[in-house]
Amino acid sequence: MKIRFDKLGCKEVFAQLANELLAEDDVQGLMVLACDGNDWAADVLDPIIQAFDKPVFGGLFPQIIHAQQNYAKGTLLIGLPKRPDIICVQGLSDADADYDQQLDVYAEQWDTAQHEATLVVFVDGLSKRISALVQSLFFTFGLEQNFIGGGAGSLSFQQKPCLITPDGLVADVALVARLPLQSGVGVAHGWMPISDGMKVTESDRNVIKTIEWRPAFEVYRELVEANSGQTFRDTNFFDIAKGYPFGIGKFGTEVVVRDPLMTDAEGGMVCVGEVPQGSFVKILKGTPESLLSAANKARELAEASIPGEQNGQEMAFFIDCISRVLFLEEGIAEEFAVAAAGRTLFGALTLGEIANNGQDYLEFYNKTAVLGLLR
Incomplete structure (x- = not known):
């Protein structure tokens, strides 16, 4: 080549x-x-x-x-x-x-x-x-x-x-x-879980609408703010979220990571790639070393x-x-x-x-x- x-x-x-x-x-x-x-x-x-x-x-x-x-x-x-x-x-x-x-x-x-x-x-x-x-x-x-x-x-x-x-x-x-x-x-990938597995109770292709029957961002926000010590505001979503992706459990292989890009008006979370309804996700975190x-x-x-x-x-x-x-x-x-x-x-x-x-x-x-x- x-x-x-x-x-x-x-x-x-x-x-x-x-x-x-x-x-x-x-x-x-x-x-x-x-x-x-x-x-x-x-x-x-x-x-x-x-x-x-x-x-x-x-x-x-x-x-x-x-x-x-x-x-x-x-x-x-x-x-x-x-x-x-x-x-x-x-x-x-x-x-x-x-x-x-x-x-x-x-x-x-x-x-x-x-x-x-x-x-x-x-x-x-x-x-x-x-x-x-x-x-x-x-x-x-x-x-x-x-x-x-x-x-x-x-x-x-x-x-x-x-x-x-x-x-x-x-x-x-x-x-x-x-x-x-x-x-x-x-x-x-090198990302490790900081939460237990949570059920995606409603999704539409690449949008997670609810987790455990609550608006997805509400659940995500609570866990990420507690772990990071940072607070989500209107302008800093991606700055924080880039360090806290979702992980979808897969049988017999490494967890598949989903990157949250933004939220929608209903409190859903738009990701790069689909997240199936009924799947279980964890919030992940990485370090430069990992x-x-x-x-x-x-x-x-x-x-x-x-x-x-x-x-x-x-x-x-x-x-x-x-x-x-x-x-x-x-x-x-x-x-x-x-x-x-x-x-x-x-x-x-x-x-x-x-x-x-x-x-x-x-x-x-x-x-x-x-x-x-x-x-």
Whole structure:
């Protein structure tokens, strides 16, 4: 793989670098990781993308990672040695959308018995049915191949076009790109419970309406203020909530984290990703040390799961939650170093993470470190 980086996030430089890479015989497609801060508009970007003669996919993310630094503006172009096959799944907030039907047509085309492939999944991180899409991916393609990806979008939490497809820049969709590359994937988060399990008595997709029959924010506020010594006001919700996510209990696997973004007028809590009604949640808390330990665990799991002998020359594709940056602040550089362990590291800081490792159930995570070692 060949990597090019433009720290200015200029669309003209993007077009130039992309055309230079795509002109090379050993580059058969591009993965593009760009920043929401580039302020790219669909009407300007679409003609550029549509003119490329090889497949291009990717997204606009809150931040990107290059050379073990995070950037809120800039563009990464990853030249792929083999041609990616790309699906664009429509209607990621549509309650009536049938994702199984959209994906089934590819199940036979993509030989799921072939293990030397990795499925990269990018979604609009502010869509309402991401977990439903991930479940359909699991039922359609199984666990024979690794999945890695995450949510594109803006920290303004305003939904807008953020997925780069071969046809242009779009919103409220998912991209699935099949790369004929071996990989090892590791997942860990480092958040620990501060409360007992509580039943979600009413929810609507990504909104927790009530917990134990009380307004969700009322319950959350009591527990978090008691633990943190801070008080919620109109303007500081996310400043406090970034350190206190929800954890959904899952049988036989690590707790799945859900990041609360905001409250609604009825005292519900809007999260990144669905929280099923009837599930049990705990409030979690982390420390810089526990998050760094999780990044180390993710790397060890990825190293253990990659086929054959590893030689340290694998490319490290890091999908890390943007709220880990907001929590660790300058300490995020240490997390990148732990994840890289001397390898070339690139990636995106996302609104939610998607992964399995060829063995565990495919899941949509929040506040989680996902490392893919690509060979």
